[in-house]
Amino acid sequence: MSSQVSSSQVSSSQVCSSQVSARHGAGEQVIRAAASDVVLAFERRLAPALDLAEHASDLVAAARAMAGRFAAGGKLIAFGTGAASTDAQHVAVEFVHPVIVGKRALPAISLNCDVASLTAIAADAGLGQVFAHQLAKLAEPADIALGIAVGTDRSGVLAGLRTARAAGLLTVALTDARLAVSEDGRADHLLAVRSADPRVVKEIHVTIYHLLWELVHVFIEQAACITCSDSAVPGMVVALLDDDLAVIETSAGQEEVSVALVAARVGDTILVHAGEAIAVM
């Protein structure tokens, strides 16, 4: 991470000069009038953000439950309709490829990326059936279903959450105020943004899943992770498991780690960081 950046470090000269000159041109009066719309737009974002801060305990509880599922070998399955489909993809990349160096990759997929299956199921069975069908094929009981539903176009997301819950998955729903009122009880964890504006809801959803990712790692590391300190830890392989996993013996006890990146055998001593073996010693 770079050092704290103050706004004064970014001078107006770094911004294209055409913008600066235009602000002082003949259109300034018009621009100032329009700028009040900008102020109003930002003001509409404030109350829903404050409301989420008041409901932080719901978010913490969801993250803790999700950490338990990851620790049990589960994966995250994210899905949403419309703009929320981009959030489903964003959530998946957060977990699979963390922005903070050294955080282990956790398994996550977005159902929205498989356009061929999506359109095939939608054409035959209707858009409302796509996620339910994909979940029926891909979900395992230890998994987490994260459904994101905003506005009125949500039947497919709710059907997906129902299918997931029936299959034993942990279900987490990111929704807006309308859904919170009318559909409560269909997910184990319901995180609803108190706004009727779909764009504001999405913005708060982004903060919610960023924090879910961060807290999942906090809870996982607190629960078990011996190899998640600043430096790599050596350990001897005592058993090889399916899916490129292995149990290692370290000075601090046993831990299940990934050996996907190395050719490790039982008896080898391997170097592990953040749950991932990085070398055979």
Place this chain on the structure above:
Amino acid sequence: MESLYPFLYEGALDPAKVVAEAHRSTVDKMREIIDLRAEVLARSDGLLAECAKDLAARFRAGGRLLAFGNGGSATDAADLVALFMYQGADVVSFPAISLSSDVAVLTALANDIGVEVMFARQLAALGKPADIAFGLSTSGNSENLLRAFDQARRAGMMTVGVSGYDGGKMAELESLDYLFITPSTSVHRIQEAQTTIYHVLAELVVAEFGQSPVGT
């Protein structure tokens, strides 16, 4: 992570205290994003209004919006495109393409040449002088965005960039008509504030056509 959760790394594992620490941190992060949005407004309010007018003028003249970004920013590009393409049957809509959503082209370019040409090559093939190139980056340093903006400028397109930190290398580009910076050191807070920036731009463009966006 350790500096963010000092208590957690002192050794004792009291679940109730871990939850309390997580709660405190969550509330702090919410305050951070609220403060960051206020800072973005303070430094970019006039620029947002002006950019929205230019975007509307481009759409009136038959231009299209071509959006791109890497990783989470790729999903922002897709979200922005969907906002312009369809917000409901009664809301004005505009032609827009998400360059980062074309998996076949992107993997072909990455495999054959390299990730640095991804968006520039697409703009060279698709871009017209009336179009808008809209790129998002948390660092402002992504080589494929820097090349894309230069390509867009050569093609006569309007160029809009969104970046974080202090703007990164995007702040040094001569090929950007507009640059919006979300000044934070957290990639996550940067992304959240960037989402607000392009959402507000989309709202203002719809307003330029005499309509209120859905939900406002």
